[in-house]
Amino acid sequence: MPELPEVETVRLTLRPAVGATIGGVWTSGQPLRLNRPIPTAALRRALVGRRITELRRFGKYLLVDTDGPRSLLVHLGMTGRLRIHRAADERALHTHVVLRFEDGRELRYSDPRRFGQVDLARRGAERDHPSLAVLGLDPLTERLDGAYLHDRARGKSASLKAFLMDQGIVAGVGNIYASEALWRAKLRPTARLPRLTRERADALARGIRDALRHALAKGGTSLRDFVDADGVAGENADYLLVYGREGAPCRRCRTLIRRSVIQGRATFFCPRCQVL
Numbered sequence: 022m023p024e025l026p027e028v029e030t031v032r033l034t035l036r037p038a039v040g041a042t043i044g045g046v047w048t049s050g051q052p053l054r055l056n057r058p059i060p061t062a063a064l065r066r067a068l069v070g071r072r073i074t075e076l077r078r079f080g081k082y083l084l085v086d087t088d089g090p091r092s093l094l095v096h097l098g099m100t101g102r103l104r105i106h107r108a109a110d111e112r113a114l115h116t117h118v119v120l121r122f123e124d125g126r127e128l129r130y131s132d133p134r135r136f137g138q139v140d141l142a143r144r145g146a147e148r149d150h151p152s153l154a155v156l157g158l159d160p161l162t163e164r165l166d167g168a169y170l171h172d173r174a175r176g177k178s179a180s181l182k183a184f185l186m187d188q189g190i191v192a193g194v195g196n197i198y199a200s201e202a203l204w205r206a207k208l209r210p211t212a213r214l215p216r217l218t219r220e221r222a223d224a225l226a227r228g229i230r231d232a233l234r235h236a237l238a239k240g241g242t243s244l245r246d247f248v249d250a251d252g253v254a255g256e257n258a259d260y261l262l263v264y265g266r267e268g269a270p271c272r273r274c275r276t277l278i279r280r281s282v283i284q285g286r287a288t289f290f291c292p293r294c295q296v297l
Contacts, residue, residue, distance in 0.1 A: 022099045022136075025081060025161065025193030026236035027247050027255065031103055032078045034250035035085075038105055038128055042072045043087070045121040054098060054138045059118060067091035067141050068120065080156050080192025084147060085128075091141045093120075094150060098136030100246045104129055156192040160229050161237075165191065167223030174214040174222070181217065182210035182283045185229070194229060197242055197264045200289045201232040204263045209295045210288045211281065216297060235260070263289040 023031075046068055048061040071087035078084065083103065085093035095103060102113075106127050112119070118130040118139050130139060142150040157173070158165050173190050184190060185199040194202065203210050205228035208221060217225070236242055241255030244265070248254050258265070262272055266289060267280035276293040 022195055023081065023097045023101075023241070023247050024195040024198055024236075025078075025159075026198070026233055026257070027241035028081050028083060028097065028193070029078055029161070029237055030241040030249045030255060031097070032076050032083055034253075035076050035083075035103065035105065035128075038073050038085070038122075038126075039076065040073065041122040041124060041126065041128075043068045043070065043120050044123040045069060047119040047121065049117040051117060051135065053117065053132065053135050054096070057138075059139055060141065063141055064093070064118075064139075068093065079147070079153060079159050079162070080188065081195075082153060084142065086144060090144055092144050092147065094138070094140045094142045094147075094152065095130060096138040096152070098132055098134065098138065100134045101130065101132040101137035102246075102248060104131075104248075104250050104252060156188055157190040159192050160194065161233060165226055165229065167219055167226045170226055171217065171219045171222035174217045177214045179214055180210060180283055181208055181212050181214065181225070182286075182288055184214055184217075185225075186284075186286075191229065193233070196286045196288075197244075197261070198229070198232045198236065200264045201236075201262055202228040204228070204289075204291060204295060205231055207294055208297050210283060210290050212297045221297065263291060265289065 046065045048059045052058045071089045074088050075086040083095040106129055108125050108127050113131040115133040116129050116131045120128040147153055182199050185194050206224040236257040239257035242257040243254035263278050266278045269278050271291040274293050276291055278289055279292050281288050
């Protein structure tokens with residue numbers, strides 16, 4: 022699933038859509054996440070005739086602002102893609118939403134597995150939307166520090182890996198960057214939260230920010246489906262520090278990276294560097 026750096030990369034490469042006026046909305050009629058129907062009529066009422074003014078992101082969610090009171094809310098799910106095309110370009114088989122621009126371009130959302138989401142949110146009250154209301158801090162646009170992590174960990178007994186992947190704690194960190202952040206912080210993914218001291222929480226906050234910023238600078242991580250709005254794959258898979266590197270030498274101490282499974286998800290760590 023695309024995580025924060027991949028969604029931010031899509032946002033940045035969608036900037037040519039800013040200023041475009043939406044002339045029409047088409048949907049496939051097929052439901053997306055949790056079998057929820059796409060709100061076609063509401064999309065048309067809110068978006069047709071409106072000009073796109075800004076593109077924002079919160080966690081793994083994209084917000085397409087218009088000069089009206091509503092913003093388009095998009096979650097890419099596991100296989101979702103959001104790209105700008107010429108109207109004459111052939112549509113991908115699994116295209117589910119198209120915004121037709123008056124200048125002859127189209128913004129298309131495709132999603133073969135249909136785990137994504139397309140909806141509307143009221144601008145200025147985005148966090149009232151049920152999908153955003155449950156999210157924790159965005160680590161790149163809000164103040165994520167050790168004090169916050171230490172406070173949220175208090176009284177909990179989960180593993181550090183599960184804690185990081187809880188979207189109600191940190192919005193946008195998933196399986197890849199949880200492993201990467203914990204390696205940077207020298208913390209073992211299986212360690213329990215009662216062992217997260219304030220000093221270790223400070224290191225973890227730095228590790229999260231550094232892992233996300235590094236991936237963003239490389240255009241995100243493309244393991245299978247992810248491409249940006251120009252159709253370009255991210256390069257960060259070549260620079261991952263532990264994720265997917267089982268049996269390879271640690272980039273810090275040369276000990277072989279190990280793999281374990283936490284909550285059904287593959288987890289990678291260095292048994293020497295990550296001693297806690």
